[in-house]
Amino acid sequence: xxxxxxxxxxxxxxxxxxxxxxxxxxxxxxxxxxxxxxxxxxxxxxxxxxxxxxxxxxxxxxxxxxxxxxxxxxxxxxxxxxxxxxxxxxxxxxxxxxxxxxxxxxxxxxxxxxxxxxxxxxxxxxxxxxxxxxxxxxxxxxxxxxxxxxxxxxxxxxxxxxxxxxxxxxxxxxxxxxxxxxxxxxxxxxxxxxxxxxxxxxxxxxxxxxxxxxxxxxxxxxxxxx
Numbered sequence: 001x002x003x004x005x006x007x008x009x010x011x012x013x014x015x016x017x018x019x020x021x022x023x024x025x026x027x028x029x030x031x032x033x034x035x036x037x038x039x040x041x042x043x044x045x046x047x048x049x050x051x052x053x054x055x056x057x058x059x060x061x062x063x064x065x066x067x068x069x070x071x072x073x074x075x076x077x078x079x080x081x082x083x084x085x086x087x088x089x090x091x092x093x094x095x096x097x098x099x100x101x102x103x104x105x106x107x108x109x110x111x112x113x114x115x116x117x118x119x120x121x122x123x124x125x126x127x128x129x130x131x132x133x134x135x136x137x138x139x140x141x142x143x144x145x146x147x148x149x150x151x152x153x154x155x156x157x158x159x160x161x162x163x164x165x166x167x168x169x170x171x172x173x174x175x176x177x178x179x180x181x182x183x184x185x186x187x188x189x190x191x192x193x194x195x196x197x198x199x200x201x202x203x204x205x206x207x208x209x210x211x212x213x214x215x216x217x218x219x220x221x222x223x224x225x226x
Contacts, residue, residue, distance in 0.1 A: 004042045015172070018154070090164040090167050091159045092157055101156055
């Protein structure tokens with residue numbers, strides 16, 4: 001952080017159970033407030049960063065699996081805020097990426113917070129006026145100035161399924177995500193099918209996209225296979 005590595009201009013995708021979009025740590029105005037201050041500190045302006053916009057989504061919309069799964073989908077529906085410029089529910093094939101209508105838990109918000117929770121939140125002083133307060137270390141994310149791409153693959157229809165995960169992962173590639181987090185656990189399965197290896201996996205390996213994948217956080221794929 002002291003050297004300016006705050007995630008500014010980066011796109012972090014979370015393939016998980018979704019996000020509490022209304023959580024204060026992902027507030028749009030607080031995000032822009034913090035980003036402006038980070039930029040000024042290092043002699044930059046917010047416009048110097050490659051922030052994802054609605055126009056960016058429009059350009060690639062026909063190539064997204066999200067468009068295949070929801071007829072008539074538009075870029076303005078996928079774009080939520082400057083902090084969350086993309087959000088889609090791949091398993092239920094709709095725009096509800098919250099935790100409100102399923103029993104899959106808030107794990108997605110948990111990992112999104114670790115990665116990108118804003119530096120500042122809005123609080124009221126004794127007079128009832130709003131002001132920006134810096135969150136404590138350990139509450140602000142590792143990359144608080146990064147944007148969030150939310151790919152929900154656990155939903156009311158259960159999950160996660162490999163085709164949903166792959167669809168989300170391919171959309172991350174199309175959307176030029178810098179980092180992808182998949183804290184999914186071994187029950188999500190694994191595959192050595194050559195079509196996958198020769199397809200999206202190879203494209204990721206040839207790109208500059210960093211993919212963080214959980215390994216063994218839900219026992220072993222070989223458990224009980226004796």
